[in-house]
Amino acid sequence: RKFNVAVVGATGAVGEELFRVLAEYDFPINNLVPLASSRSAGSTIEFKNKEYTVKELTETCFEENDVEIAFFSAGGSVSEKFAKFAVEAGAVVIDNTSHFRMDPNVPLVVPEVNPEDIVNWRETGIIANPNCSTIQMVLSLKPLDDLYGIKRVDVSTYQAVSGAGKTGMEELVKQMQDFFAFKLDETEIKAFAHQIALNVIPQIDVAQPNGFTKEEMKMVLETQKIMHKELQVAATCVRVPVLRSHSESITVTFEDGVEVDVDAARDALAAFDDVEVIDDLANNAYPMPIVSTDTDITYVGRIRRDVYAPNVLHYFNVADQVRVGAATNAVRIGLKWIEMENDI
Numbered sequence: 001r002k003f004n005v006a007v008v009g010a011t012g013a014v015g016e017e018l019f020r021v022l023a024e025y026d027f028p029i030n031n032l033v034p035l036a037s038s039r040s041a042g043s044t045i046e047f048k049n050k051e052y053t054v055k056e057l058t059e060t061c062f063e064e065n066d067v068e069i070a071f072f073s074a075g076g077s078v079s080e081k082f083a084k085f086a087v088e089a090g091a092v093v094i095d096n097t098s099h100f101r102m103d104p105n106v107p108l109v110v111p112e113v114n115p116e117d118i119v120n121w122r123e124t125g126i127i128a129n130p131n132c133s134t135i136q137m138v139l140s141l142k143p144l145d146d147l148y149g150i151k152r153v154d155v156s157t158y159q160a161v162s163g164a165g166k167t168g169m170e171e172l173v174k175q176m177q178d179f180f181a182f183k184l185d186e187t188e189i190k191a192f193a194h195q196i197a198l199n200v201i202p203q204i205d206v207a208q209p210n211g212f213t214k215e216e217m218k219m220v221l222e223t224q225k226i227m228h229k230e231l232q233v234a235a236t237c238v239r240v241p242v243l244r245s246h247s248e249s250i251t252v253t254f255e256d257g258v259e260v261d262v263d264a265a266r267d268a269l270a271a272f273d274d275v276e277v278i279d280d281l282a283n284n285a286y287p288m289p290i291v292s293t294d295t296d297i298t299y300v301g302r303i304r305r306d307v308y309a310p311n312v313l314h315y316f317n318v319a320d321q322v323r324v325g326a327a328t329n330a331v332r333i334g335l336k337w338i339e340m341e342n343d344i
């Protein structure tokens, strides 16, 4: 059967990607309802060679359009205010913002890792999509945890500007143009705390009392919730001048006594759904943003055992932030939800 599907934030970076991914996955859509603010109501989007008019997000729009599945990607405050109207209209909300993620009654799902949690959607009508950095990290942690049991994770991220939406992407491009026009000193700084072109910024989101940033603490708390485990996680989240793929340098400490077999770890990663290994350092082969961009794969490479501790493994992990970190994960949640609901 087919569903009436709404996309809230239809004109945003993730919203636009959602339409592409929904088409590619042949999502069973009856009626498609693109929603945004009054600013872009009346504009059009294209889906499967057909034009759709963007409608204004209102309290009644879900009921009026008989929406059954609503993807939300318009920021936390929009989800906070409007998700309930979609739920009241009988829809399941798949929310891409951080607003509901740590609510104990809302499942937080990466379908390859914890699909079983989706059944709890009935508690609130909402399923949360994790933070982009968390999604690609747990996709590589899960097979390693199944293999050896993870005790601790230390991660440094290299995060693309797409995490800050279209504004972030446009700001990087503009600053690069300003650089080549010899006017980088006059460039506008809006999306980030500092100039991002030719720079790296070791701050994503706001400071927390413990010295970490909010983005870093999202990686801690969301990873524990998805993995159902009190893992120790320490993150350093860094914004880099890359358009739309996040990279992560990850150090995993397994349980005491584990002697990591690197080939076994590599095989476990390669066998996991939607993960691919590119790991041939001698031939300059490893994952990079230019490899992962526009794909639905989380790439892992530079896999190596620690020189000192036999229970410690290091690797590098890259994925498209807009797809794997947002739109594709949301669509995969939707497909899994449909599969499970049909079984009930």
Ligand code: A2P
Binding pocket: 008, 009, 010, 011, 012, 013, 014, 015, 035, 036, 037, 038, 039, 040, 041, 057, 073, 074, 075, 078, 164, 165, 166, 167
């Ligand atoms: P609009 O184009 O009408 O502003 P991005 O993450 O790329 O910045 O995109 C944000 C998305 O969220 C856009 O589609 C934007 O629509 C939408 N949006 C932002 N604020 C609201 C709001 N108050 N109501 C509905 N949609 C909103």
